[in-house]
Amino acid sequence: MIAKLLIANRGEIACRIMRTARAMGIATVAVYSDADAKALHVRQSDEAVHIGPSPAAESYLVGAKIIAAAQATGADAIHPGYGFLSENADFAQAVIDAGLTWVGPKPSSIRAMGLKDAAKQLMRSAGVPVTPGYDGLDQSVERLTAEAEAIGYPVLIKAVAGGGGKGMRKVDASADFAAALESCRREAKASFGNTQVLLEKWITSPRHIEVQVFGDAHGNVVHLFERDCSLQRRHQKVIEEAPAPGMDAETREAICAAAVRAAKAVDYEGAGTIEFIADASEGLRADRIFFMEMNTRLQVEHPVTEEITGVDLVEWQLRVASGEPIPLKQEDLAINGHAIEARLYAEDPAKGFLPSTGKIELMLLGDGYYDESDHRIDRGVEPKDTVQPFYDPMIAKVIAWGEDREEAISRLSGTVSRILVWPVKTNAPFIVRALDHEAFRKADVTTGFIEHHTDALVPADQPSQDFMRQATRKLLLEPAIDATEGATKPIQLWSIPYGFRLNADEKIAVAVRANGARQELELEIQPRADENWFELLHVQDRVIGVDAGQTWCITRDRHDGTGQASAADGAIIAPMPGKVIAVDVAEGQAVTAGQRLMVLEAMKMEHALTAPFDGVVEGLAVSAGGQVQVEAMLCRVVPATSE
Structure with missing residues (x-):
């Protein structure tokens, strides 16, 4: 058995491999770039080796550095995870030539399936149907x-x-x-x-069906049934499930048998996936399912297969790489229930899914709202970690299991709807809308589902009124958690500052900001009986909460629309995320009302932030060239005459 394993990857897959290795008593070695020096996979490893600058081409994709790291630490095996060098036959061969165990298929198998045209020709000769x-x-x-x-x-x-x-x-x-x-x-x-x-x-009603296969060095090959990965955006999978909805026993037997033939045709060892395209215009039928390609590695979506079969695929990989036979025979494998997975990405669905990088200050991945017996979260970051711009922006994979498909979807939707990540944006609200869409619930899904339903899936640009009422009440009336000073006192209604007004009928006319956008509402002091309830965190001078998977930051309205703070406050807050291109003042400097303090560049426009009154600059937290998130505290102007 392998004694020490180097994981040639990062993020959630590195953490996931370490979890199984640790359970098997195998020591782990992480590799990391400059950007990942403090990453979660580094913190969770037994040892870690620096392999170069932040760009993957200078670190994670340099095979010689990874092999050298294994040799330097005494690792006897390398697991590539997925992506990076996982399907690089030359790297696999170099690992073997260095006297190390390669946790993956033979280089010849990788090469045989590496080019789509050659793979199709090989599959055709093996009796596997091709498009x-x-x-x-x-x-x-x-x-x-x-x-x-x-x-x-x-x-x-x-x-x-x-x-x-x-x-x-x-x-x-x-x-x-x-x-x-x-x-x-x-x-x-x-x-x-x-x-x-x-x-x-071109298949007009395409569904993406794939089969998990596994081979060993003793000539055994089994399948672990199929997955449906049809819900994709720009050919990238978003939600995956197993088994495939609408798959009858006869069709399952045909497609899985074809997948086993495909694996045997390349003398396959280890975990692999045979991907098929199905013409679902008349439902799933064996004569309308065609081979597309083989992924000669572990897949991102492997957890759904693990959840319905009870198999740890990484454990199987490590055992087979050590020379052991596959632990189970085909007749020992069966489907139990239904599992579904969503990929949580650091991206902004409202802005064309642009990546959202930066430090994660708060993160609750449905914590406390799910039962670990039927939920699983494979994460790559924790609170205070940074989402780097150099790599895939996946934060975590969220997986739910149920007795049937309806139960699994409902459980996953309930968990994702409570995911709170701030200030980094995520696709959680997009996932919730997809899971709750009527067509998805009915399994009326093809690879064009997202494109056809884009308008219904893009998150709302404002939180619900129930959410705004509760968040604002918490902001005004309940104690806040302060990281340095402990809990603060609630604001007294008669001392509510600029932007708020108390009416005679126990309502407050409120001006607040939700993710930087100004809103005005009349707030009842007492909650209404018909209001829904939300997870809300009152942190310092803001309330962070989640509404249907979308995280909102609610603050008092300190701006007049130009970036100038209110006279009652003096806090200079970033009205939107952007880059600081100029800082005109220094800590402790005296300034006059209207004097420019700094310039923020956002949305290709420059925004000058000015002093609200005569005073002194305190708590200057930025410098030219720095990036800031919306509602970040940039500095404060303290009145010169304050006592």
Whole structure:
């Protein structure tokens, strides 16, 4: 058995592999870049080795540095996780040549499945159904154009070395083919250094079905049933589930048997996934499911398979890599219930899913609201960690199990709806809307689901009124948690400062900001009986809460719309996330009303922040070039005459 394992990866997958290794009594070694020096996977490892600068091309993708780290620490095996070097046959061979155990398939198997055209030809010869198309060596524009006409439009152009949605173009008409081909080749060259393409018939009602397979060095190959990964955005999976809804026993037997034949055709060892595209226009049928490609590694979505089979796939990987046979035979494996997984990303759905990087100040991943017997969270960051701009922005994977699909979805929706992450944005509200969508609940899902329902899935631009009422009450009337001074006293109604007004009927006219956007509302002092309830945290001068998966920061309205603070306060707060491009004052400097303090660049515009009154600058927390989050405290102007 392996004694010390180096994980050639980072984030949640590195943490997940360490969890199993620790349970098996295997010591772990992490590798890290400059950006990841304090990352969770480093903190959880037994040892950690620095391997270079922050860009992956200078650290996690440099195989020689990783092998050297293993040798220096006495590790006897390397697990690549997924992504990075996990499907690099040359790296796998280098690990073996260095006398180390490679936790993955043989390099020859990786090479056999590495190029889509060669893999399709191999699968065809093994009796595995493949999508109608063209994967020949003649790559001339004339030949490809003729083949596209023969296949019939629409067709899909795919880079043979592609992955992650890159090098793919759907073409609806012959007039568009040449331009799409040129674009596809250009992207393929930039991403993979290979311009060769293949053509496939475009499936009009496609579902992405994949089968988990496992092989060992003793010639055994089993399958662990199928997963449905149809809910995708730009060819990237968002929600995955197992088993596939609508899959009957006959079709399951056919697709899983085909997957086993595919694995045996390349003498496969370890964990792998055979990916199929299904034409679901008439439901799932064995004669309408076609091989797409094989992933020669552990998949991101492997937890749903683990949850329905009770198998730890990482443990199997480590045992098989050590020379042991697969622990179970095919007849010992069965499906139990239903599992579903959502990928929690640091991105902003309201802004085209742009990555949202930075330090996570607060994070509650549904904590306290789920039973660990039917929920699982594989996380890569914790509160106070930083989401780096150099890598995939996944924060965690949230998995729920149920006796049936409906129960699993409801449990996952309930957990994700309570996820609170601040100030980094996440796709949690997008996930909640997808899980609760009527079509998804009915399993009326194809790979175009998100594109077809985008308007219904993008989160609201304002919190609900119930949420605003409760958050504002907490902000005004309940004690806050202060990291340095402990709990503060609640604000007395008769001393409510600028921006608030007490009416005679026990209502307050309130001006507050929700994620920087000003709102005015009349607030009843007492809660209404019909109000829903929310998880709210009163931290210092703000309330952070979550409404249907979307985190909101509620603060008193200190601005007049220009960035100037109220005369009653003196706090200079960032009205939006951005970059500080100029700081005109120093700590302790005397300033006059209206004097420019600093300039913030956001949304391609410059915003000058000015002093609200004569005073002295205190608590200057930024410098030129720094990035700030919305509602961040930048400094405070203390009145010169204050006692």
